[in-house]
Amino acid sequence: MFATATRNFVEEVDPDGGLIPVSSLKDSISVLSVVVKRKRFWLWQKPKYIPTDFKLNDLLTGDEPLTPGIAATEFIKYNGTYGGNIEGNLNANFGQSKVNTDVTVTGKDSSKLQSALGSLRKEELDVQKLLQDCKDRTLDMTHALVKQTKERQRQSFGIVKERITNTQLCSVIEDKQQSGQCGGGLSLCGPQNQKFSLKETGSLGNDSNVTMEIPVGTTLAYVLIELEIKHDGHFELMVMSGSSGGFEVDGPKRVELLVVSRAPPGTSVNEHLSLELEPINKHFQLLAALPPTSRSALLQHITKVMEDQGAVASLESLLEQMCQNRKPSLSEAATTDAQRENIQAIVGLLEDLSQAEEATSALKALHLLAGAMDEMTDDCLASLRSCCSPAVLPSLELLVRCVSGDGQVPLSSVDLPGDAYKRTERLFASSNVSLKRDGETLRTELKQQAGNLPLVLCIAVRGLASLAHTE
Structure with missing residues (x-):
């Protein structure tokens, strides 16, 4: 609930900016708090942000703490209702x-989710003063947090420079x-x-x-400055918008991201989407090749997981741990007992696959599917779940192939009864894709600045349709 409320808040007030929603009430975040930013497996996935119990002063060498100024101003009054x-x-x-x-x-x-957050306040760091104070200061490279973060690939440090808090019990x-x-x-x-x-x-x-x-003074969202850190502990604040930090590496930087193709300049949006999907088509084929009983059971449990965005995030996190050969754990996952059972059932089905190669391939393919669902908005995920049946998914797959193709398909080839068509139209609209009838033709069109949502839609629908595949 809290994570959904903060995510909705950020989507309303700063959809394309640097504001990051807080995902848990347990996270204690204030100005100068250290947050670990972790890049994901797929380029289209948003990074994960992991708050820590430390502030920048805790990681610095020397005894003199940094004391940059902090300005507090009234932000907005926010009350929202979401659902349908x-x-x-x-x-x-x-x-x-x-x-x-x-x-x-x-x-x-x-x-229906009602977020009565009331009057909000913004606390903002004096970045100019912080830049001056950080000159000639170094990080303690022997600090446990620094060592453990550096050891992990795709991780970097960020410092909270701005946060939004509530000023009254909400x-x-x-x-x-x-x-x-x-x-x-x-x-x-x-x-x-x-x-x-x-x-x-x-x-x-x-x-x-x-x-x-929600208690008074709870952080709802925040903005980071990332750090670029040298071997000797010297660091630089990445103050330009969109600039990323990280740890200095020896030799060529090893890239472990599982990427999708990037189209050359000048290609159409449909061609661009098609090129991005091309290298991951094999994952859909692997899902379709699983035993029918396994596919049916996986589709059933995944559909139940889709009832809650937090459960989807937990499933994605668990599958990522397994892809990294780490022991999967749900101990910190904010899910209900029923959802934990569904997630564990998915893991059990993977473990029951007879061939190790088959299980590994299915794991990566399911992680791709869960990653796409995790990137969806609440409305998009709810719309997709309403269409998640073996009777509707084949037509959805045909339409998403149309999105990455020539943008049109004969109406006669799409078997969508009246209510299913309305749900499909809503699903596509929430993914920045318009679906229109033009005589005997259905046309799809990507909206301007659609972002990654059409790609995420195509991956999720094709993954689910592969599980609904019939012989």
């Missing part, structure tokens, strides 16, 4: 020579309502045309209303 309704249904028929099964599933999700309220119905019929055809039928219906409801109070 999502409905869907699925009809399926599974027939064999003697057994026919009809299944109908309908569902409705309603969620609250975040989450109201969720989930309901569904399932109806099924089983027909057994025996000798002499004898037929036995069984029909069953059921319903499920789940409502929750949770209120979280």
Whole structure:
């Protein structure tokens, strides 16, 4: 709840800037706090920011602390309400020579998040004074935090130069309502045309209303200055917007990022997207090649994980640990018991794959899928989940191939009933892609400055569709 509220806040007030949302109430962040920035596996993934218990003064050599000025000003008054309704249904028929099964599933999700943060304040560091104070100062390269951060690839230090805090006791309220119905019929055809039928219906409801109070002075978001650190501990503050820091390395810098192709200047946005997808197509093929029972179970558990953005982030983090041959752990993950069971079930399915090579390939492919879902906005993820059924995913895959292709597809080739089309239209719109009917043709068009959202959409849909693949 808190992470969703701060993420929504940042998307509203500074969507393309350097403001970073705080993800946990446990994070104690103030001006001059040290934050570890960790680059991710894929270039389109946003970095992860890991707050520490230290301030810059704790890492410096010498006894004289830095004392730059801090200015506090009123920022804005913020209250927001987010959410909506999502409905869907699925009809399926599974027939064999003697057994026919009809299944109908309908569902409705309603969620609302109210963020009553009230009047907010901005604390900002005097950067000019900090630059002067940092001259000739060095970091203690034997400090445990410095040593451990330097040992890890793709990590760097940032110093909090600005933070946004609340000035009064405020609250975040989450109201969720989930309901569904399932109806099924089983027909057994025996000798002499004898037929036995069984029909069953059921319903499920789940409502929750949770209120979280946020203490006065809680940091909601912050801005960093990154440090470029030399071998001897001397460092430079990277004050220019967009500049990155890091540790000095011996020889050529080793790059471990799993990259996607970058199109040359002058290519169209569709061609650019196609080139970015080209080197990762193999991951979708690997998912489609998994045993049918494994694919079906994975799709089922992933769909449940998609109910909560925090659970998606936890799944992505766990799969990343496994990709790095680290022991996977969910001990610090902010997930419910039910979501932890879903995530553990996904890990168990990976471990159950008979061939080691098959398991490794599936792990990387699932990490790609989870990474894409983790980059989605809340609205985009909720819309995708509402379309996440074997009946709808093949048409979604056709449409995302259209996005990275010539931008159009015959309407007759897309099997989307009325409600599914509306949900698909919403999904594409939340990913900065317009979906329009033009006579007998469906057209897709990338919006101006669409960013990475269309790429993330294509990866997520194609990954899920690979799991829904039928022989």
